[in-house]
Amino acid sequence: MLKAVPHASVTPPRQSGAIRANEPTVFQGPGGVMRVLCTTIAVTSHFFNMVPTAWALRAAGHDVVFASQPNLLATMRRSGLPAIPVGEPLDLPRPRDGMDAEAMPDDGTTTPYGLGYDIAETRPEVLTLDYVRGALAAYSSVICERMAGEAVLDDLLDFARRWRPDLVIWDAHTFTGPVVAKVCGAAHVRILNAPDHWPRMWRLFHELAAREESPPADPLADYLGGKLAPHGHAFDAEMVDAHATLDPRPEWMRPPLPGVDYRSVRFIPYTGPATRPVWLRRPPRRPRVCLTLGEALRSVGAKGREGVGKRITLPELLEAIASLDVEVVATLSADQLPPGTRVPDNVRLFDYFPLDELLPTCSAVVHHGGTGVLGGALVHGVPQLAVPGNTWGEADEMRRLAERGAGLVLEAGELTAEALTRQLSRLLTEPGFAESAGRLRKEMAATPSPHEIVPQLQELAARHTTPRRRPGDRRPGRSGRKGRAG
Numbered sequence: 001m002l003k004a005v006p007h008a009s010v011t012p013p014r015q016s017g018a019i020r021a022n023e024p025t026v027f028q029g030p031g032g033v034m035r036v037l038c039t040t041i042a043v044t045s046h047f048f049n050m051v052p053t054a055w056a057l058r059a060a061g062h063d064v065v066f067a068s069q070p071n072l073l074a075t076m077r078r079s080g081l082p083a084i085p086v087g088e089p090l091d092l093p094r095p096r097d098g099m100d101a102e103a104m105p106d107d108g109t110t111t112p113y114g115l116g117y118d119i120a121e122t123r124p125e126v127l128t129l130d131y132v133r134g135a136l137a138a139y140s141s142v143i144c145e146r147m148a149g150e151a152v153l154d155d156l157l158d159f160a161r162r163w164r165p166d167l168v169i170w171d172a173h174t175f176t177g178p179v180v181a182k183v184c185g186a187a188h189v190r191i192l193n194a195p196d197h198w199p200r201m202w203r204l205f206h207e208l209a210a211r212e213e214s215p216p217a218d219p220l221a222d223y224l225g226g227k228l229a230p231h232g233h234a235f236d237a238e239m240v241d242a243h244a245t246l247d248p249r250p251e252w253m254r255p256p257l258p259g260v261d262y263r264s265v266r267f268i269p270y271t272g273p274a275t276r277p278v279w280l281r282r283p284p285r286r287p288r289v290c291l292t293l294g295e296a297l298r299s300v301g302a303k304g305r306e307g308v309g310k311r312i313t314l315p316e317l318l319e320a321i322a323s324l325d326v327e328v329v330a331t332l333s334a335d336q337l338p339p340g341t342r343v344p345d346n347v348r349l350f351d352y353f354p355l356d357e358l359l360p361t362c363s364a365v366v367h368h369g370g371t372g373v374l375g376g377a378l379v380h381g382v383p384q385l386a387v388p389g390n391t392w393g394e395a396d397e398m399r400r401l402a403e404r405g406a407g408l409v410l411e412a413g414e415l416t417a418e419a420l421t422r423q424l425s426r427l428l429t430e431p432g433f434a435e436s437a438g439r440l441r442k443e444m445a446a447t448p449s450p451h452e453i454v455p456q457l458q459e460l461a462a463r464h465t466t467p468r469r470r471p472g473d474r475r476p477g478r479s480g481r482k483g484r485a486g
Helices: 044-059 070-078 129-147 150-163 176-184 197-209 219-231 294-299 314-322 355-361 371-380 394-403 417-429 431-445 450-464
Strands: 035-039 063-068 083-085 167-171 187-191 244-247 262-264 288-292 327-331 347-350 364-367 384-386 407-409
Touching (some): 035 176, 044 063, 044 167, 044 187, 044 450, 063 070, 063 150, 129 197, 129 219, 167 450, 176 219, 187 450, 197 219, 288 314, 288 355, 314 417, 355 371, 364 371, 364 417, 371 394, 371 431, 384 394, 384 417, 407 431
Parallel strands (some): 063 083, 167 187, 244 262, 288 327, 288 364, 327 347, 384 407
C-alpha cells in the first residue's frame, strides 16, 4: 500500500475562515463562480488532454486547481494553473509486465499489463461472463489501484473537504475523482483520453449477469463501493458514467452506450510551453513526416529494443521511413533507441517536440494511436499511418479512421520495413488521404470548443452540487475577516 504524503503539503489556495453550517454556497448557478477540481493520473498526455477545458473555465472566471501525483507537479505548474501534489510519485505498470502471475491465465503475456484480460476486447466469442467479470476485477483492483490508490484518495479528500469544490473534472482513468465528488457533494464530469471501455464492459457485465440465476457480484461496484463505504456513501451508476462525459474525440469513434451523457468538445492541442525553431518556419523542401510514439507509451516504458512489432525494431522502422524521399522529424527519447543507432541524414531526432507546432507542416504522421497525436492530426488535417499499440483499444479507433479514408493501419503482426514504406508512400502520393483528412478537420472545427461548453458545465454544477458553505466564502454584508463574523 502506498503511503500518503503529509497533509500539510496539500494546502488549499485560500485560507479558511469561520464557517456556519446554515450558510449557502457562494455558487448559485450559471451566474456564479465555481470552484473546479481537476484530477488525473501522473501521465503527461492525460494532463495535456484536460488543460484546454481547465483554461476555458479559468478564463470564464472560475477557480481551477489541478491535482495529481508529485511527479506531475512541475508539468502542471508550467500550464499556468494552480496545482497540488497528492499521494506519492506514480510508478506506472508497463504493458506485459506480470503483475499477478498466479492469477494470470495462460495467455496473459498477450494482454495489456500481463493481466490475462483486455478491457478493450470486443470479440463476442471471448466476452463470456467470466471473462468480462475478470477484466473488470483485474483492471479495477490492480490497474486503478496502482495508478491512483489509497494515498492519492486520502490526500485528495483532505484537500477537497477543506476547499469544497462545486465541480470535479476527472480523467476517465482516475476513479479517485468520482469518489471525492460523491463524498464532498460536488457535481462531477469525466473527460475521455482513450476509447470508453469502462462503461461498455460494465454494462456488458450486467447484461450477461442478468441471464444467470445467481448473478455474480459486480467487481467495479465492489471496488468503488469499498472506497465509498468508510465515508458513508454507496456505489451507483454515476460512479462509472459521471454526471456527464466530455469526449474530445470524433463522435464516430464513440461506442453506442445508452445512458451515458456524452458532450462532444473540440480537441485543442496542448503540449506545454514551446519555441518555434527557425527551420520550422520555412516550408520543407521535401514532404515532412512525423514519427512519434507519444508521451503515454514512454510513460509505461516502451523501448525500441523491444520492437514495435514482432518483425521490426524501432531503429529499423526509422531507417524504413528515411529510405523515402522525405524529411523525417522523429520524437524518440534516448531509452527508446539502442546505443549506437545510426540516424539517417534526412532525420531530425528530438527527445521531445511539441506536436502542435510540428504537425501543421507535415504531409503525414506515423504514430501508435494515442489520443494526443490522433487529435492533433485530425485538427491539422494530416493523413495518419498508425502502428497501434495494445494498451486501451487503440487499433479499433485507428481502423475507424482508416474507414473514413484519412489514414492507414498496420497491425503489429503485419509491420515490416517493406509494408511500412509501401503504406507511407500511399499516404504521400494518393490525394484521397489528404482530402479525407481535410474533411475531418472541418468536422473537428465545427465541434463546440471548450469555451462553448463552459455554460453546460455551470449548469451541471448548479443541478448536482449539494448546497453548502465553504471555507473562505463571505456572508453577504460581512467582511469575512478572521476574528469577526463571516
